[in-house]
Amino acid sequence: MNELQPKPVSASRTTFAQLMQPQHANTLGTVHGGVIMRLVDEVGAIACVRHAGHRVVTVAIDQMMFQRPIRIGHLVILTAEVSYVGRTSMEAEVRVVAENPLTGEQVHTNTAYVVYVAVDEQGRPVPVPPLQLETEAQRLRFEQAKARQAFRLQQREQARRAFAEQEPEA
């Protein structure tokens, strides 16, 4: 049983913003998707470290879709919230918004879901505090995240079986 004190979603909510510069460009001159993927992973990890009070490792990243290009010279604003916790795992929902700093116009470009596991100094999973849900939207999201997590664990089993079949007999 998890005997840690519950922590509210708001306690670990994390936002950061970064100006997109020429080194972030792809060959079309808009922002490279890998730059956004890295920022998503970082901000999600920070929210989960704050929730867990432990270091975390990324264990799964759901499919990411980029609905709109992001331009060089625009700000990328990422907001991460812990959307689900299991025993040692946590899902972060990361919302990505691009802002034209000259006009203040904002566009929601994508939302990503990333799963982290809290670990000790030896890299072994450790329990995390339960999540205190503060709004109806957070409760609904938690239930949806539970279903996503069940699906990921099914996929993990399939991947393990496929991997075992490919391994040569010892």
Ligand SMILES: CC(C)(COP(=O)(O)OP(=O)(O)OC[C@H]1O[C@@H](n2cnc3c(N)ncnc32)[C@H](O)[C@@H]1OP(=O)(O)O)[C@@H](O)C(=O)NCCC(=O)NCCS
């Ligand atoms: C994360 C890690 C420590 C988990 O170890 P493990 O032996 O799989 O441990 P468990 O099976 O007990 O899983 C721990 C938790 O992770 C969850 N988990 C494991 N694999 C998962 C996956 N593919 N998707 C979602 N959750 C997963 C489990 O459900 C469990 O959650 P719970 O405690 O909330 O029920 C281990 O897989 C690892 O070190 N992975 C590499 C992480 C890493 O280096 N990331 C950076 C990428 S380079």
